[in-house]
Amino acid sequence: MSLSLTSRDHEMLRGDHGPATKMAMSILVRMAEVSGANELLDIVGAHIDSTVYIGEAGLEFAERLANLGAKVAVPTTLNVSGLDEYHWQEWAVPSEWAKQAYRQMAAYQNMGTIPTWTCAPYQTEMKPKFGQQIAWGESNAIVFANSVIGARTERYPDLFDICCAITGRAPAIGLHLTENRAGQLLFQLVDIPTQIQQRDDFYPVLGNLIGKLSLDKIPVIHGMAVKPGEDQLKAFGAGAASSGGVALFHMIGITPEAQTLEEAIQGKSPIQTIEVTMDMLRDSRRELTHTGTDELHMVVLGSPHFSLAEFKHLAPLVQGKRKHPNVKFLVTSSRAMTQLAQRAGYLEPLAAFGAQLTVDTCILTSPMLPEEIRYLMTNSAKFAYYSPGLLQKQIAFGSLEDCVNSAVEGRVIREETAWAD
Amino acid sequence: MGRLTLQGKVIIRGEAQGEALVSREPLSFWGGYDWMTGEIIDRRHMLSGAIARDRIFAVPFTRGSSTTTAVLLEAIRAKTAPAALITTDVDFFFALASVIADELYDAPLPLVALAENEFTRLKTGDKIHISANGTITVII
Numbered sequence: 001m002s003l004s005l006t007s008r009d010h011e012m013l014r015g016d017h018g019p020a021t022k023m024a025m026s027i028l029v030r031m032a033e034v035s036g037a038n039e040l041l042d043i044v045g046a047h048i049d050s051t052v053y054i055g056e057a058g059l060e061f062a063e064r065l066a067n068l069g070a071k072v073a074v075p076t077t078l079n080v081s082g083l084d085e086y087h088w089q090e091w092a093v094p095s096e097w098a099k100q101a102y103r104q105m106a107a108y109q110n111m112g113t114i115p116t117w118t119c120a121p122y123q124t125e126m127k128p129k130f131g132q133q134i135a136w137g138e139s140n141a142i143v144f145a146n147s148v149i150g151a152r153t154e155r156y157p158d159l160f161d162i163c164c165a166i167t168g169r170a171p172a173i174g175l176h177l178t179e180n181r182a183g184q185l186l187f188q189l190v191d192i193p194t195q196i197q198q199r200d201d202f203y204p205v206l207g208n209l210i211g212k213l214s215l216d217k218i219p220v221i222h223g224m225a226v227k228p229g230e231d232q233l234k235a236f237g238a239g240a241a242s243s244g245g246v247a248l249f250h251m252i253g254i255t256p257e258a259q260t261l262e263e264a265i266q267g268k269s270p271i272q273t274i275e276v277t278m279d280m281l282r283d284s285r286r287e288l289t290h291t292g293t294d295e296l297h298m299v300v301l302g303s304p305h306f307s308l309a310e311f312k313h314l315a316p317l318v319q320g321k322r323k324h325p326n327v328k329f330l331v332t333s334s335r336a337m338t339q340l341a342q343r344a345g346y347l348e349p350l351a352a353f354g355a356q357l358t359v360d361t362c363i364l365t366s367p368m369l370p371e372e373i374r375y376l377m378t379n380s381a382k383f384a385y386y387s388p389g390l391l392q393k394q395i396a397f398g399s400l401e402d403c404v405n406s407a408v409e410g411r412v413i414r415e416e417t418a419w420a421d
Numbered sequence: 422m423g424r425l426t427l428q429g430k431v432i433i434r435g436e437a438q439g440e441a442l443v444s445r446e447p448l449s450f451w452g453g454y455d456w457m458t459g460e461i462i463d464r465r466h467m468l469s470g471a472i473a474r475d476r477i478f479a480v481p482f483t484r485g486s487s488t489t490t491a492v493l494l495e496a497i498r499a500k501t502a503p504a505a506l507i508t509t510d511v512d513f514f515f516a517l518a519s520v521i522a523d524e525l526y527d528a529p530l531p532l533v534a535l536a537e538n539e540f541t542r543l544k545t546g547d548k549i550h551i552s553a554n555g556t557i558t559v560i561i
Contacts, residue, residue: 027520034432034516054491055456057498060525137487157490157514159521215447216482245447245484290464364452386486388464389452 003032004039012167020070024166031160037171045128046076046165047121047145049137050158051108052365053082053101061159062107065166073168076113077121079138080305081105084360084368085117091358091368101366108162117360118334120234120305122149130256133176135164139241140234140304140382146248148233150256152176155247175248181257182266183220183250185213186273192281194225199418201285201399203232204381206276207239209284213274216245220264222252231310238304239381282419288384291394294412295375299323299403300363302332303380311341311350317404318353324410328373329355332362353407364390377412379403423550423558427539429507431555433519435531437505441547441559442476444468449485450514456496459503477549478503479540483514493518497530505531505551509540533557 005013013029015022032040050062082101083093093101109115116124121136122144128134128151136142136153137160145151154174156164164170174180187210189197196202210219219240228236228251240246250258258264301314314331323329331350333341338359341347347357363369363376364386376395378384379402387395396412406412446467448454453463459474474496483489493515496502506515515532523529533555535543543549548560 023524027517027524030520031513031517034520035511035513049487050491052488052491054488055495055499057494057522057525058491060498061494061521064525139485139487142487155487155513157487157517159490159494160513160517161487211484215484242449242485245482287465385465386452389462 003029003037005029009040009169018069020065020068021166023065023068024070024163027160027163028167028169028171032171035171035173037173039172040169041133041172041176043074043133043135043164043168043170045074045126045132045134046072046161047079047136047138047141048076048108048113048161048165049079050162051078051081051105052158053104059100059104062104065162066107066110070166071112072165074165075126076165077116077124077126078108078113080119080361080365081117082361082366084358084366087358088366088368092370093366093368097367116334116336118305120307120334123307124336133170135161135170137161140238142247143237143241143249144234146175147237147250147255148230155245181248182218182268183264184217184271185219186270187219187221188273188275189221189223190275190277192276192278196418197224197226199399200232200235201379203228203236204239204379205281205285205288207236208243208288208381208385209276209280210249211240211242211244211246214240214244214246217271218248218250219246220250220252220258220261220270222261224251224254227254231307234304235381242382242385285397285419288381288397289395290384290388291375291396293375296327296377296406296410296412297373297375298328298330299407300330300376300378300383301380301403303362303364303382306331306333306337308337308340308344311346312344314400315346315349317401318355319349321353321408323354323407326410327407329353329407330358331355332358335359377403377406423560425542425559427535427542427557429533429535429555429557432511432516432532432534433529434553435505435529436553437477437531437551439475439477439504439549441543441545441549442468442471442473442478443543443545444480447482447484448480449483449489450492451486451488454492454496456492456499456501459496459501473503474501475504477505477507477551479507479543481509481540482512489514490518494521497522497528498526502530505533507540507543507557508532508534509537510534
């Protein structure tokens, strides 16, 4: 079968809807052909990861589209950028770099998008609904939308998401189609104590493990004894989408396309069944730490961006305490979420503790950390996974409580009892 | 004649020649490929520290971040990209970088997919030629 286009698709491809739409459609059609799509389908929303400034080529692409008059055809949210637009000067961001990153922000904002500047668009009012076809970039957002919400997006890269947004179309491939959403690898939790499953740090640890073992397959997690909350599923997905290419997971009895095992695997047989033991989880937890010392310069929280519920959880943990003077304590979140947290009174204890807030971006997408900050600690599997390669920094992984206690002590300390043999 | 000839599937047409760098595991280019130098910088990856610039880079598929395309596109523009990529299936992220490099700079990166059992026959250090029809010849 070859790609068949509607008459409207052909109009866009010919340039009847303007040169930017023509460029976007021509990329879309070439990629639809490469991926063997039979047709394109309508989408109801998009999330643009292309906003992250990497270098000149990405900026040239954005400005080419913007200068051709590109406008999005569907409601479109924006991922993190390279800058906290109003506070980047407080950090080590070179001003020349900031200028370029800002041009890229402006190019995408001028296309009629919604400047959410967050990697957690599923925690905004623009969150999609079950069954909706969307085109999303940003690996953690993709896996959340597909798995936790049951919306449908393929694992789209930067630069393609915007082509879908401009045309309102996406190739009918992969996870857009029901038959490709069946679970492929069955992970059976074996003797994982309920008190471990109730811990926040269980989810990034499990995500890191499942991602590493699943790679690009669809994992099914069976045997959960507790019902995880939204932020726990978010931490799990972000971990699985960092160590692997997981774009969809099913958790039996928890995620919407997996009320039963039968439903999750669509009556097919899984490729493989893998038992998940406490030993495997301990190894996964150990791997997330990439440092040989307890030295600590900075605690980093908020990958994916901190939610209101996470601020609510953090506030009492830091209440009445003060971080060590030699340690920085940073939370990254969205503008909207920090405003809600402000109104709810969660930011005052953080400020008194000595915490700093950054919005619009994070430590992975902005060159904000000065060189002298070399030892990090986090509760995020995504920060833990990428910091050594992207930032050339050492990082320790721990629970949120460990992160707070370490910031107070001035060195990495972890409560090991729960994870001990 | 080479010592080994494999027929790949053309994903993005193009001819290339160079020394192979072969990964048995996938790689995210974001956090895994330094586009300023062409070095593999994922410190947990088997090829950490290797230089992929101008080589025939065989990597089964991409993992993780959706920013992989943007990083490869920067590398193509900066001339720090591999000479060609060999994968085990259509890799959407790599293909898109090549399509956009064609659109912006008339510089598509050749991309060929090999069946998994043939992919495993490639070794780092092989001198490889890729022809426009997807034939992969290991010269020495």
